[in-house]
Amino acid sequence: MEAIKNWNAPKTPTEVRQFLGVAGYYRRFIESFSKIALPLTVLMQKDKKFECSNKQEAVFQLLKQKLYSAPILSLPEGTDDFVVYSDASHQGLGCVLMQKDKVIAYVSRQLKTHEKNYTTHDLELEAVVFALKIWRHYLYGTKCTICTDHKSLQHIFDQKDLNMRQRRWIELLNDYDCNIRYHPGKANVVADALSRKERTKTLRNESLQGLDKQFEIKIDGTRYFANRVWVPNFGNLRRLVTDEAHKVCAFLAYEGN
CATH class of the missing domain: 1.20.5 (Single alpha-helices involved in coiled-coils or other helix-helix interfaces)
Known part of the structure; x- marks a missing residue:
């Protein structure tokens, strides 16, 4: 929920596309979605200069509000049928917790400096661990399904050649009754967008910091x-x-x- 609330207004066509990818995934819950989102879709047109007006900013805020208000985010009903969608980019982690096709929570975070050296496999595994830690109060002691777009994680419990970090994470996974399933990235649109949003935010901050270092009076x-x-x-x-x-x-x- 905080990840959606803290989503900054898009500054480029790519950022608009990422946000609408998330909103569009739950369009069936948003009345008149296409009509509401129309002013934002104009910003993705290649033949037009990117200019976000007050009207488009208001549309962005309205869609955000609808994303984290009922019936988009729901309270869990019991402890069954939890599904976690996780994804990782080289700058961030993103996860969505669902139950019976209803979104319970969103979460994302940037990578720490040392994590940027992790392999794709380790980042995807860390995204799973991140979700289990964040939502332990929902997932511990109950059966759950974890959907990832990294195929090899389906066989993580059968892998023998593991480093110390992976072994530590496997120990944590063993505390949960979870079934890891492969879920293609295109279908995992929300978690993917959340993880890449963190990447975009980090790159922008790094660019600004770089300019500060080059400027001198x-x-x-x-x-x-x-x-x-x-x-x-x-x-x-x-x-x-x-x-x-x-x-x-x-x-x-x-x-x-």
Whole structure:
């Protein structure tokens, strides 16, 4: 639920597509979904400049509200028929808990620095472990099904050559009565979108941090970017500086002759 509530407004066509992928998966629960989402679908058109208006922002917020309000998110009924959909990208983990085709909860998080070195197999296994830990109060002591788009996890309990980290996770899995099933990525759209949302957020933060490190203001007030003088884009300041530079170059060339 928090993952949906904290979903930032899309800034690119790709982010719009990710969000509508999640919303569209549960369109049968949202009355007049196509009509409501129409202003957002326009943002994905290749022949138009991406401009998110106040109307489109309002549509985004409305769809978010409908995603985490009844009947989208439901309280669990008993302790049977729980299904976990898990997915991992190279920047985040995403999971959805369902019961009898109703969504009980969403969850996602970014990868920690050391986790970015994990193999795809380990990331997918960690997504399963992440879900079991988060929803232990729902899943411990009852039968549940875990759906993953990583085929080899179906046979994780039969694998012999495991590293220490995998063995530790297997011990945790053994505490649960869970059946791991292969579920193709295209069908696992919600968990996939949640995991990739974390990836997009991380990349944006890293890019901004990188720009901060390259920007510097000297004692005399001169601004530098990537060790070069940077002229702010105020009015026609850049044009004036460029014109002066051309005049100086022309004068020096004349003097040289």
